[in-house]
Amino acid sequence: MLGERMEREIREQPDALRRVDYFEPLQKALGGRDFDMVLLAARGSSDNAALFARYLIEVHLGIPVTLAAPSVLTRYGRKIKYENCLAVGISQSGAAPDVAEVLASLREEGHTTLAITNTAGSRLTQTAEFSVLLEAGLETSIAATKTYSATLRALYEMVRALGAPIAPPVLPDEEDVEAAREAAAKLSGTVVRCSPLFALGRGYGYSTAQETALKLMECALLPCKAFSSADFEHGPKALAGPGSAVISFDGPKPHLESMGTELLVAPFPEVDETSQPFFQVVFGQWLALHAARARGLDPDDARFLRKVTETL
Amino acid sequence: MLGERMEREIREQPDALRRVDYFEPLQKALGGRDFDMVLLAARGSSDNAALFARYLIEVHLGIPVTLAAPSVLTRYGRKIKYENCLAVGISQSGAAPDVAEVLASLREEGHTTLAITNTAGSRLTQTAEFSVLLEAGLETSIAATKTYSATLRALYEMVRALGAPIAPPVLPDEEDVEAAREAAAKLSGTVVRCSPLFALGRGYGYSTAQETALKLMECALLPCKAFSSADFEHGPKALAGPGSAVISFDGPKPHLESMGTELLVAPFPEVDETSQPFFQVVFGQWLALHAARARGLDPDDARFLRKVTETL
Numbered sequence: 001m002l003g004e005r006m007e008r009e010i011r012e013q014p015d016a017l018r019r020v021d022y023f024e025p026l027q028k029a030l031g032g033r034d035f036d037m038v039l040l041a042a043r044g045s046s047d048n049a050a051l052f053a054r055y056l057i058e059v060h061l062g063i064p065v066t067l068a069a070p071s072v073l074t075r076y077g078r079k080i081k082y083e084n085c086l087a088v089g090i091s092q093s094g095a096a097p098d099v100a101e102v103l104a105s106l107r108e109e110g111h112t113t114l115a116i117t118n119t120a121g122s123r124l125t126q127t128a129e130f131s132v133l134l135e136a137g138l139e140t141s142i143a144a145t146k147t148y149s150a151t152l153r154a155l156y157e158m159v160r161a162l163g164a165p166i167a168p169p170v171l172p173d174e175e176d177v178e179a180a181r182e183a184a185a186k187l188s189g190t191v192v193r194c195s196p197l198f199a200l201g202r203g204y205g206y207s208t209a210q211e212t213a214l215k216l217m218e219c220a221l222l223p224c225k226a227f228s229s230a231d232f233e234h235g236p237k238a239l240a241g242p243g244s245a246v247i248s249f250d251g252p253k254p255h256l257e258s259m260g261t262e263l264l265v266a267p268f269p270e271v272d273e274t275s276q277p278f279f280q281v282v283f284g285q286w287l288a289l290h291a292a293r294a295r296g297l298d299p300d301d302a303r304f305l306r307k308v309t310e311t312l
Numbered sequence: 313m314l315g316e317r318m319e320r321e322i323r324e325q326p327d328a329l330r331r332v333d334y335f336e337p338l339q340k341a342l343g344g345r346d347f348d349m350v351l352l353a354a355r356g357s358s359d360n361a362a363l364f365a366r367y368l369i370e371v372h373l374g375i376p377v378t379l380a381a382p383s384v385l386t387r388y389g390r391k392i393k394y395e396n397c398l399a400v401g402i403s404q405s406g407a408a409p410d411v412a413e414v415l416a417s418l419r420e421e422g423h424t425t426l427a428i429t430n431t432a433g434s435r436l437t438q439t440a441e442f443s444v445l446l447e448a449g450l451e452t453s454i455a456a457t458k459t460y461s462a463t464l465r466a467l468y469e470m471v472r473a474l475g476a477p478i479a480p481p482v483l484p485d486e487e488d489v490e491a492a493r494e495a496a497a498k499l500s501g502t503v504v505r506c507s508p509l510f511a512l513g514r515g516y517g518y519s520t521a522q523e524t525a526l527k528l529m530e531c532a533l534l535p536c537k538a539f540s541s542a543d544f545e546h547g548p549k550a551l552a553g554p555g556s557a558v559i560s561f562d563g564p565k566p567h568l569e570s571m572g573t574e575l576l577v578a579p580f581p582e583v584d585e586t587s588q589p590f591f592q593v594v595f596g597q598w599l600a601l602h603a604a605r606a607r608g609l610d611p612d613d614a615r616f617l618r619k620v621t622e623t624l
Binding site: 238 | 348357366370374382388393394395518526533540543546548
């Protein structure tokens with residue numbers, strides 16, 4: 001079956017998300033420390049997960065967050081003067097050289113550094129002062145699924161460890177994964193038929209919109225672009241209209257439907273808004289997998305992609 | 313002629329870019345002040361211009377930059393504890409309410425606030441402590457062109473006023489605008505024929521990639537997505553290959569050509585890398601205009617778009 005490994009890994013998420021408690025080691029490492037800002041360094045899917053953390057940190061801790069532009073260091077050789085900073089490098093393989101370079105530089109300058117990775121002994125764990133191992137198990141499909149949601153969880157627990165007054169996250173169980181599959185199966189035909197595709201979200205849901213767009217592109221080779229729901233109104237909306245489809249992680253958008261756009265509204269399970277990304281991303285993953293299968297593509301064998309990407 | 317106003321405004325850029333000296337008033341307002349960080353708040357094209365400023369500030373001043381996520385304030389009602397911060401709101405209309413709210417909040421907290429806008433007396437100028445008026449003249453096409461490049465210039469001069477050891481920017485003259493038109497005219501057929509389209513850039517050129525992708529979408533209704541050249545290697549590259557095209561603002565990409573991707577390399581005029589965006593974005597604007605005309609679309613009359621977009 002096409003995307004067999006991806007399907008297995010999507011289904012492993014309830015288990016992978018509960019396997020270890022990231023909170024305790026993170027609280028031991030970071031609890032009681034104050035930071036003036038948080039720097040998140042990541043690429044690809046991990047960068048999308050970082051967007052979730054950005055909102056959690058800014059909304060619940062009130063600390064400014066910056067998503068690193070590694071080329072400032074790796075291409076232009078410039079070190080930035082951060083105030084007392086927590087620098088977090090995120091990479092499932094732990095091999096991303098530019099993420100490791102940013103972390104090494106901040107550690108050298110005396111900042112606190114944390115690696116979040118699925119790979120013990122990887123370059124990132126050797127670089128950072130503290131490490132969280134995702135322990136999501138080996139991911140064999142090229143598309144990151146269980147490592148993505150495990151990263152979300154690790155970041156959520158990091159924000160709690162830093163003192164955010166939020167409850168532990170509500171996580172999807174097997175029934176939720178199946179419900180997401182059914183919802184996605186119903187909508188995958190529209191996704192395959194429409195072009196261009198847009199994934200919209202705001203706040204906590206923005207990361208899910210970005211991640212779903214990336215998955216639709218890499219698994220199903222469908223041109224999908226994510227926007228914050230607000231940014232979409234500033235120009236790109238010109239592309240909506242008959243033939244196009246919007247996947248909304250931000251609820252109904254009647255004004256887009258009235259323009260003739262097909263509107264796919266991702267389900268909102270009855271959990272706190274801060275836990276929605278754990279549920280909604282599963283819907284996005286299934287959407288990408290179903291669309292890939294409908295197009296006869298094997299997401300376990302994406303064209304020209306290697307599992308570990310190295311950029312400097 | 314389709315896009316007549318857009319063409320006129322593209323051609324007005326050499327004049328609009330030289331009309332006023334932003335440097336002196338900015339130096340008067342900001343010179344000698346030190347900031348621990350810079351916050352840039354913007355939407356749409358202005359947000360793309362902000363990306364240029366981000367690299368200039370981090371590389372030449374070593375001060376961390378964050379691109380605001382206005383919904384932290386407007387949706388979740390959270391005020392972030394910034395260190396001594398320069399907050400810059402960018403909006404050609406000066407009407408963006410969420411950008412103004414972010415600025416108002418930072419001003420109230422005692423930070424330095426600056427508005428960059430083309431509209432005297434607009435909400436943003438009333439909100440910020442300091443204002444730079446672009447004076448680019450009325451922009452009547454829906455697509456921002458001369459206000460975009462004028463914003464780039466204002467941001468560049470802001471970075472100089474903050475003490476960056478960079479020369480005044482080299483700006484395109486009428487011959488440069490015509491050379492960009494010719495280069496774009498040759499490549500617009502490929503852009504219309506290929507799907508999906510990708511615009512790639514890194515560092516200073518990343519903003520141009522983002523802005524070109526936005527222009528191709530809003531003017532020519534072509535699905536184009538921008539990536540940092542590094543991020544593109546992490547997944548989206550799966551979509552490259554026969555039928556697709558990459559517009560590179562980052563020089564040749566032979567490995568993408570060898571995959572069968574059409575590669576359109578934006579010209580690199582012989583100017584400092586920091587001045588390239590002023591030249592390369594003109595190429596991107598022409599590309600979008602030519603593609604729109606080839607598709608029988610009028611970029612002066614984009615579907616469903618209003619000139620001023622209000623989001624909260």
